[in-house]
Amino acid sequence: xxxxxxxxxxxxxxxxxxxxxxxxxxxxxxxxxxxxxxxxxxxxxxxxxxxxxxxxxxxxxxxxxxxxxxxxxxxxxxxxxxxxxxxxxxxxxxxxxxxxxxxxxxxxxxxxxxxxxxxxxxxxxxxxxxxxxxxxxxxxxxxxxxxxxxxxxxxxxxxxxxxxxxxxxxxxxxxxxxxxxxxxxxxxxxxxxxxxxxxxxxxxxxxxxxxxxxxxxxxxxxxxxxxxxxxxxxxxxxxxxxxxxxxxxxxxxxxxxxxxxxxxxxxxxxxxxxxxxxxxxxxxxxxxxxxxxxxxxxxxxxxxxxxxxxxxxxxxxxxxxxxxxxxxxxxxxxxxxxxxxxxxxxxxxxxxxxxxxx
Amino acid sequence: xxxxxxxxxxxxxxxxxxxxxxxxxxxxxxxxxxxxxxxxxxxxxxxxxxxxxxxxxxxxxxxxxxxxxxxxxxxxxxxxxxxxxxxxxxxxxxxxxxxxxxxxxxxxxxxxxxxxxxxxxxxxxxxxxxxxxxxxxxxxxxxxxxxxxxxxxxxxxxxxxxxxxxxxxxxxxxxxxxxxxxxxxxxxxxxxxxxxxxxxxxxxxxxxxxxxxxxxxxxxxxxxxxxxxxxxxxxxxxxxxxxxxxxxxxxxxxxxxxxxxxxxxxxxxxxxxxxxxxxxxxxxxxxxxxxxxxxxxxxxxxxxxxxxxxxxxxxxxxxxxxxxxxxxxxxxxx
Numbered sequence: 219x220x221x222x223x224x225x226x227x228x229x230x231x232x233x234x235x236x237x238x239x240x241x242x243x244x245x246x247x248x249x250x251x252x253x254x255x256x257x258x259x260x261x262x263x264x265x266x267x268x269x270x271x272x273x274x275x276x277x278x279x280x281x282x283x284x285x286x287x288x289x290x291x292x293x294x295x296x297x298x299x300x301x302x303x304x305x306x307x308x309x310x311x312x313x314x315x316x317x318x319x320x321x322x323x324x325x326x327x328x329x330x331x332x333x334x335x336x337x338x339x340x341x342x343x344x345x346x347x348x349x350x351x352x353x354x355x356x357x358x359x360x361x362x363x364x365x366x367x368x369x370x371x372x373x374x375x376x377x378x379x380x381x382x383x384x385x386x387x388x389x390x391x392x393x394x395x396x397x398x399x400x401x402x403x404x405x406x407x408x409x410x411x412x413x414x415x416x417x418x419x420x421x422x423x424x425x426x427x428x429x430x431x432x433x434x435x436x437x438x439x440x441x442x443x444x445x446x447x448x449x450x451x452x453x454x455x456x457x458x459x460x461x462x463x464x465x466x467x468x469x470x471x472x473x474x475x476x477x478x479x480x481x482x483x484x485x486x487x488x489x490x491x492x493x494x495x496x497x498x499x500x501x502x503x504x505x506x507x508x509x510x511x512x513x514x515x516x517x518x519x520x521x522x523x524x525x526x527x528x529x530x531x532x533x534x535x536x537x538x539x540x541x542x543x544x545x546x547x548x549x550x551x552x553x554x555x556x557x558x559x560x561x562x563x564x565x566x567x568x569x570x571x572x573x574x575x576x
Numbered sequence: 577x578x579x580x581x582x583x584x585x586x587x588x589x590x591x592x593x594x595x596x597x598x599x600x601x602x603x604x605x606x607x608x609x610x611x612x613x614x615x616x617x618x619x620x621x622x623x624x625x626x627x628x629x630x631x632x633x634x635x636x637x638x639x640x641x642x643x644x645x646x647x648x649x650x651x652x653x654x655x656x657x658x659x660x661x662x663x664x665x666x667x668x669x670x671x672x673x674x675x676x677x678x679x680x681x682x683x684x685x686x687x688x689x690x691x692x693x694x695x696x697x698x699x700x701x702x703x704x705x706x707x708x709x710x711x712x713x714x715x716x717x718x719x720x721x722x723x724x725x726x727x728x729x730x731x732x733x734x735x736x737x738x739x740x741x742x743x744x745x746x747x748x749x750x751x752x753x754x755x756x757x758x759x760x761x762x763x764x765x766x767x768x769x770x771x772x773x774x775x776x777x778x779x780x781x782x783x784x785x786x787x788x789x790x791x792x793x794x795x796x797x798x799x800x801x802x803x804x805x806x807x808x809x810x811x812x813x814x815x816x817x818x819x820x821x822x823x824x825x826x827x828x829x830x831x832x833x834x835x836x837x838x839x840x841x842x843x844x845x846x847x848x849x850x851x852x853x854x855x856x857x858x859x860x861x862x863x864x865x866x867x868x869x870x871x872x873x874x875x876x877x878x879x880x881x882x883x884x885x886x887x888x889x890x891x892x893x894x895x896x897x898x899x900x901x902x903x904x905x906x907x908x909x910x
Binding site: 438480487502 | 623737739740767768769770771775794795796798800801821824834835836839840847849850853854
């Protein structure tokens, strides 16, 4: 089943985005290197879709989300949101553009000011960006609370009086206050219990349907991303290794890292669990300050070849809508049909390697 | 795991209460379970369900006050761990019963090298000399799959990655050949690919060393992969207990059933909309007089509000604390 994006309009266009953090060391605090948290990432997000961004901790997915909203001054690349280039806009001028793009943060405990009431928290963006009267603002806050399923009677309470799931709802209401088009959800459910996660995800889906929102959904939880995302991008060590429509990615992952990642997810069904073919990766993720030569994944890849230690694989479209950065797909040209055979043989060699690592 | 073997650890009617300003929190209410030799028991529950507090209570790891163990027995090795003196308990902890904590960063001491920390239980419990302990520490690091062991013993915790630190924790817990290993969410702080490595390692070690393991987790997927038997906790109580396959095939308690439906999958059919358990977990202010799942349950009836159900045997070594019989779809006739 292929969920086509609702429209063909690109709302967000990210091109060759780089976010490097400098390392200063020694007596004179000299600039001795860079942590390449995000290192040349390109993708588009279509209007009305949810792009899932998955990866392990330290792969740069959160940095990527923050950089797109220009919470950082990016090192290189371009970011176009709703037709406006914001990659090099000074922070001062960005302020007026903020209403279209909002963010829901990971930790609802840390992202809400404990000294502000819920009313004040949700109202703050309205104070900053609108000229509504006091009463209008109050009504708007009440409406928002209704929409996210919070009792409006509690508007005068402080964040500590709410549970984790309710706090996340406050954060969502705040993000919605200015009728944004694009919301970056940075691990919005990671801090919540399983039974509460489903509530928040359903709320996000309902709001998306109602307001035609576009999400970048950052998460390390592959099963939840499968549920919510239209398309999924997989990051490893600052780069996107694979981007594909949801069903294609989960049923037939192409990149060896995606395969390993999917096979590592614990399956809550003992019988399925025993049938699964598992690829257990050895070793740890290398440091983004000192990535390996060639392909970033070459130190852990079960299907590594000589060329992987030499050249960095190109991130390219190997099948319509499917982007992969892997030397195993070098021979596959964009016109999918004619090269199906070579692709199949690649598949074969990869799954053989998987078997031997079991 | 031999059937009918005498349990190595037998917990009956454990009750733990915390005194807080202006009241009490009844974190563990009448919890009973046993652990058979060589068995891997999974304990599943959400945060606040009492799973960690249960394990810490039975090893005397909770500061009293505020904690107060109000009742129960914990039989291990012919003695009741709740009654023995502090000295005896110290001999059990880290010796016959090993413990792995959730967060490998905060449970290792940053100012000692890991060699010192692995050698500590060996010298305290086994009376080894420094030399013997260092040889054994090296073996242990190799056992848990840390390469270059002699060098790594001199390294400090910050020089290890998260997964490697958790391996060090496992090495410490295994140091004195424990009969029982209690692992409290040992993979929750780790990435999935690293979690897969640690799960694989634990399964292998358990088979090789033949110890009994209690594995606490909130992840049903983890339990499905490694546990022989599962205990489900909710609101400070055990609501269901069964062998793993039986539990997943035939869940009885409404909470377990709902939980299995709310978790999205990577495999199989994708749900268009996630099932939700409405509401919040209970706040355990007093000793329960009703079923803790009452407010969120879709099959609750009047009896559930009047009485806290006991655990009813449903056959196949399976029991559930619910007045509603999921097999017949009728209230239980007891």
